[in-house]
Amino acid sequence: MGRFNYRLVAHIVGMMLIYLAGAMALPLSVSLLCHDGAQFALTFSALFTLMIGLLLRNFGGRGAAFEFHESEAAWITMAVWIAIPLCGTLPYLLTGAASSFTDAAFESFSGFTTTGSSVMELPEELPEGLLVYRAFTQWIGGLGLILFVVAILRKLGIGAGILYESEFSGTQQRKLHPRLARSVQRMWGTYIWLTAVLLTLLILTGMRPADALCTAFSTVSTGGFVTHSSGLSQLSNGSLMVVTAFMLLSGINLSVLFRLFTLRWRKIGPCEELVWYLGLFAAAAAVCCAAFLKSGNRLADSVLYSLFHIASTMSTCGFYLPQLPHWPLPVSAITFVLIIIGASAGSTGGGIKLRRIIILLRYTRNYFTRMVHPQAVVRVKVDNRIVPEVYVNKVFAFVFLYIAGIAIGAFALTLCGCTIPDAVCMASANISNLGPSPLLNNLGGALDYALLPEVAKWLLTLLMLAGRIELFALISIFSPAYWRQTT
């Protein structure tokens, strides 16, 4: 075991920062077009980020060897996921939109992890450029920053696979293409294509282009930042339907979407997760719709709202409609389950992921069979393929960690003065990267988060990050074995 490859970490982080600086050009151009007063702040942030990136890459990362060990993969993942959002706080700080560093960090991490929890109480008063930047951070984080690394760093070779694994620990996806780089390209292609189509549709249904751009970024990345304090209630019904459809699509595995759109339907093969996803969506929406009808809404409204709400929750997008201040009990209950289950594996959404839930339920069913017939040989199958025991174990461990994370997070939140149900909802909404949770007092709008003490905001930030990188990478850097390995 050689020395810890600091140079590679510096190189990768540096590269990412340079790309981030490039990405800031988009909000900057919006800002220049609208003359919103954020031009200077955005320009300076971009330049500063570029400078740090160049420094890191050219001095810290000079002559980096492009090979690394599993333990370093966790560090790279963590370094990227901490450095990028930290530099991403600059625009919030320089425009004065965030009153403290804590707020800026909360907003930035919430963006990159596609959570969408916000402390900005009146987003409509922020400069347009900053709003676009905020939405764009979600879009960048949507596919996972590591996927971005894999896409831009061709030199990584086999290391790319290890990195890829460290971020998406164990959803056991079949790759789109035998070559990782190729399949990552395809995923990015699908993603960009989805965004473009949604943007066009939103503009066609009568949205202002700047709002449409923000909403498109928020929807496709399943982030959930909104440009107005009243959520999406400004939207026409047509736009709402479009957003609903695209939220639903964003919760589906991108590989499946790619094959769906490129008409390679045969290659999709059996896709039980998709069937479950759609089935769960239909069932939950039906119950929701019935509950809304019973509480006195019109039929058309009930159907639209329930579809919108369930799509928003299942994809962990987190858009909300303040038209419905009082949630019927069954709806809240269903919402809570869906928050924890989350979207499909390989999508931009968060949560435990449906695929893991399927494996879990099947294993439990088999377990009952074995209780009666101890000698029976029963295996868990998903999509007609046997899931190895080792992998089942990993799924269970993941869910255990997830629940432990919610419990510990909620405990810490009660220390900050939250009531128990609020603490549980907040912890689960943030670890699942949902963000604004309709179960909270103010529908999880900025009021719920802005009023929290600083410690609680940092805690939620940590939960968002933990949920986004699927726990193991975060936990491993706290594990003594990893420290022993790297020093």
Place this chain on the structure above:
Amino acid sequence: MVEGSLMLLCLIPALHFGDGTGSAIAVSGLFTVVVGMLLFVRFHRAVTLANKRMAYLLVVLIWAALSLFGTLPFLTTGTARSFADAFFESMSGITSTGATIFSAVEWLPSSILLWRSMTQWFGGYGIVLLVLAIVPSLGINKHSLYTAEASGADNTGKQTSTMGATLRQTLGVYIFLTAAFVTAYWKSGLHVWDAVNLTFTNISSGGFSIYNNSLERLTHFQQYITAFAMLLSGINFTMLYNLLVFRWDRMKNKLDQVSAYLALYLAAALLVMLGLRFAMGYSWGDAVRCGVVQTISVLTTTGSLAADTSTWWVPITFLFVMLSIVGGMAGSTTGGLKVMRMLILGRNVRKILRDQLHPHAVNPVRLNGTPVSAQIITNVMVIFMTFVMVIFFGTLALVLCGIDATEAIGATIACLTGYGPGLGLSGGFGCYASFTPAAKGVCTLLMLLGRLECLTILILFTRSFWRR
């Protein structure tokens, strides 16, 4: 054998009621005996424990039947207003949960009080028996749990005799502890009547009280005695036996669990003490006493209260909720998931991290130095998941019955783990009287589910169970 124990359980209370207060109780006692006899005569040849299905069904039926017949004293004396109330109270006793629907227990006739305490005492030992009978299916390695010998070599081929010995040992320990604590309470100045009731409910980690304000009325010394009783009730009984007969060399195979149990207890008690002292302004003396007594009461899922916990700082109550989910050691009278399972779950995460680091190394999960098989790990995981799902659906059901969210979470976890007092109205010195009958029904079911470790009951609802 199981039928026999049923008879035993039915006979002793019945004999006891002969010298109780009302003829009503004598009638219900007699009725129970008669039905028990009839069942015994009718079925005692038909039962073979070789059939696993039959075993699960029997266990559930026995617990359900005991609770059903346990309602008779409440109903015949008219102390419970409805059947739902009586069933709730009876189930709470048999499962040694300690949740009560009586807002003022001091008004109850003394025979009813003793009946409540007795059900907990039987229920407490019942669970030790139960785990012994069906433990392999519940994700606990029976050998590491009950066999007194440290290595497996001593008991190969002697399964039945080991089982019998274990039964005798655990029962002996239970009776010895009961006698010891009755004496201790008596010596400390309590009336024998109070001493017996207190011992019955605390050594079984039940938590019914004969006073309206639980332990608060006792002297501080007596509260510490109670804490010690609860602490012991959370330890594996075979281990206690070996401790009592000075066979310390045989205790090695449970050192991991017992040290985790004690460490968890100390850490939690310290946190609670600090919370009480600094966030709630208790004096150091009160903070230490309440911390020591209340934390062990929660960890062993007993539910005796040193103070009115419903008014305590929210984080402490939340910590209590989580501790009650962990519970005491496997093979004790406590509820919850058990320390051993949490240990396995935690170490499994560590194992996975190591696997990622060294994909080709063999990193077994070890407990007391011996590797735990992958089978057992996944079994433990299934139990954990089922537990979480039951908590979730239980809360959901209670919310749909019109209970508010905090209260629903508290009541579900309190009933499922066998702790007893929930959060809000049902917490502290409060009671479950304000719940609707439907909500009481849900809680009753949760108690049974929790005591029989969920799977034993849930399996009855699977297709593979009924398929021939």
